[in-house]
Amino acid sequence: xxxxxxxxxxxxxxxxxxxxxxxxxxxxxxxxxxxxxxxxxxxxxxxxxxxxxxxxxxxxxxxxxxxxxxxxxxxxxxxxxxxxxxxxxxxxxxxxxxxxxxxxxxxxxxxxxxxxxxxxxxxxxxxxxxxxxxxxxxxxxxxxxxxxxxxxxxxxxxxxxxxxxxxxxxxxxxxxxxxxxxxxxxxxxxxxxxxxxxxxxxxxxxxxxxxxxxxxxxxxxxxxxxxxxxxxxxxxxxxxxxxxxxxxxxxxxxxxxxxxxxxxxxxxxxxxxxxxxxx
Numbered sequence: 001x002x003x004x005x006x007x008x009x010x011x012x013x014x015x016x017x018x019x020x021x022x023x024x025x026x027x028x029x030x031x032x033x034x035x036x037x038x039x040x041x042x043x044x045x046x047x048x049x050x051x052x053x054x055x056x057x058x059x060x061x062x063x064x065x066x067x068x069x070x071x072x073x074x075x076x077x078x079x080x081x082x083x084x085x086x087x088x089x090x091x092x093x094x095x096x097x098x099x100x101x102x103x104x105x106x107x108x109x110x111x112x113x114x115x116x117x118x119x120x121x122x123x124x125x126x127x128x129x130x131x132x133x134x135x136x137x138x139x140x141x142x143x144x145x146x147x148x149x150x151x152x153x154x155x156x157x158x159x160x161x162x163x164x165x166x167x168x169x170x171x172x173x174x175x176x177x178x179x180x181x182x183x184x185x186x187x188x189x190x191x192x193x194x195x196x197x198x199x200x201x202x203x204x205x206x207x208x209x210x211x212x213x214x215x216x217x218x219x220x221x222x223x224x225x226x227x228x229x230x231x232x233x234x235x236x237x238x239x240x241x242x243x244x245x246x247x248x249x250x251x252x253x254x255x256x257x258x259x260x261x262x263x264x265x266x267x268x269x270x271x272x273x274x275x276x277x278x279x
Contacts, residue, residue: 002258003279005031005265006245007205008078008157008188008226011062012037015231020242021066025073028246030279032075033226033269034063035122035157035188036109038082041232046089049104052081056109060117076275078157079109080122080145086138087130099137103144110148119273120186121149124159139174146178146185155184155272157205163187165196172200186224186272192216194223203272208240208248217256221263224272225249 006024009032011017021032036059039046044055056079063075081102089098112118123145125138142158149156156175161167172182182201190197190204192215197204205226206216216223225248227240249261266277 001030001279002249002253002261003031003265003277004029004246004249004261005033005224005269005277006227006229006242007033007186007224007269008035009033009229009242010035010037010231012042012231013058013062014042015233016242017062017231018066018069018071020229020231021073021075022071024242024246025071027243028250029242030073031265031269031277032066032073033078033119033273034059034075035078036080037230038085040085040088041230045092046085046101046105047093049101049108051101052105052108056112056118060112074278076273077112077118078120078122079112079118080157081105081109081141082122083124083126083138083142083159084128086126086134086141090134095133095137099141102141106141106145106148110152113149113152113154118154119275120155120157121145121152122157122159122188124157124188125161127159127161143174143178146175146180149184150178150180154274155186156180157186157188159188163190163193163197163204165193168193168196168200168202172202175202184272188226189228190223192219192223194219194221198222203268208244213248213252214255217252217260221260222268223264224268225264 066075185202204223208225
């Protein structure tokens with residue numbers, strides 16, 4: 001039996017929740033990297049740093065419930081502050097306070113990592129146009145998240161703009177300046193530019209959409225697969241459904257063989273996150 005890992009998925013009890021993990025398992029999936037949702041998507045408005053805490057705790061609770069169940073899926077959690085939070089918070093409390101709240105939120109995520117409740121910190125910068133002041137603040141926040149990861153000895157997952165070659169180089173440079181090895185940086189929602197990421201040391205989490213994994217495999221096996229399933233009942237199946245990674249993997253094994261997928265689903269996440277993937 002080959003392990004099959006989704007590198008970036010969200011679960012929400014108001015959506016499919018645990019049932020989505022069962023769908024993943026029934027399709028052949030074995031491991032989920034569960035990422036905390038942005039607070040506003042679960043009805044939380046952050047006014048103080050501790051406002052992030054219930055969102056993180058809910059993510060941990062969902063993971064614990066699945067891990068203690070008989071579903072047959074092992075869940076690891078990634079906690080952090082979505083970079084789009086800066087726009088919402090700036091509108092509410094101003095940029096200076098927004099930056100402070102997001103930094104404190106990342107510190108809380110870092111504490112959960114230190115307590116072995118999470119394996120990585122999520123940070124990044126907006127994937128849409130923002131003012132120079134918000135962009136600069138976002139880069140400071142992201143760099144601080146990398147510093148926290150260095151201190152905690154963990155990886156970071158980044159949500160950023162589309163990763164062109166120049167962007168990949170910039171993210172790697174920020175990581176190095178922060179003291180975090182680029183090999184501990186995962187670009188979530190990455191294009192299948194495996195060699196470009198390899199040159200800079202960053203690991204891509206390639207969205208498992210049609211044709212993307214085939215393109216990635218044409219360049220190598222140094223990547224992970226993900227759905228970015230958001231588990232929103234108003235957008236069922238977005239971004240990709242929970243069955244996608246196992247189904248796509250099984251389809252492509254027939255063409256590319258099993259060996260490359262042991263690398264994609266086991267060796268790569270073990271190397272990046274310092275976890276053990278067993279089946």
